[in-house]
Amino acid sequence: MPANIRAGDVMRKSVVTVSPGDTVDKVVDAMVDLDIGSVIVSERHKPIGIITDSNLLERVFSKHKDPRKMLAEEAMSHPIRTIEPDTDLEEVTRIMRDLGVKRLPVASDGRLVGIVTETDIIAVSPALFELARELTELRLGYTGKRSGTYTGVCERCGEYSEDLRSVEDMLVCPECRGA
Ligand SMILES: [Zn+2]
Numbered sequence: 001m002p003a004n005i006r007a008g009d010v011m012r013k014s015v016v017t018v019s020p021g022d023t024v025d026k027v028v029d030a031m032v033d034l035d036i037g038s039v040i041v042s043e044r045h046k047p048i049g050i051i052t053d054s055n056l057l058e059r060v061f062s063k064h065k066d067p068r069k070m071l072a073e074e075a076m077s078h079p080i081r082t083i084e085p086d087t088d089l090e091e092v093t094r095i096m097r098d099l100g101v102k103r104l105p106v107a108s109d110g111r112l113v114g115i116v117t118e119t120d121i122i123a124v125s126p127a128l129f130e131l132a133r134e135l136t137e138l139r140l141g142y143t144g145k146r147s148g149t150y151t152g153v154c155e156r157c158g159e160y161s162e163d164l165r166s167v168e169d170m171l172v173c174p175e176c177r178g179a
Helices: 022-032 053-061 089-099 119-122 126-140
Strands: 015-018 038-043 046-052 103-108 111-117 150-153 160-167 171-172
Touching: 015 022, 015 111, 022 038, 022 053, 038 111, 046 053, 046 103, 046 111, 089 103, 089 119, 111 119, 111 150
Parallel strands: 015 038
Antiparallel strands: 015 150, 038 046, 103 111, 150 160, 160 171
């Protein structure tokens, strides 16, 4: 693990969020449309939970619950552990291992600013570079529609927006896309 690399260096600034009162079908739509494995549940920009693909399998689909009637707050894992942008990657890896999670939201002063996934950490570890390259190629090969409007953190400027749209495969706010 390279020294002095911090969460802020490898985090994805594009984070899709939903409100606790949103229905689970909205979460499913976002995950499928954007080809992402999780969304953060947030209240006034503060992350309060996370819904991952395994949450959906365990809490919704395997129990035959109706995603149109179930709320995000019922499907999410919480409380959520967040890390700071300056948390170093060894610490991030240790927290992931201790909690048995593959993703950690990054918050600065309690405000969501990004997310670090296990894949992002693998990408900066030289021993696993080849695997990361393969994963990246798989990701780039994705040709989803990414046509919706999402709430979360703009991938370009890092500001929170309720009107993120996909431009050149980045989720960006109205200002960054010149709207
Ligand atoms: Zn922006």
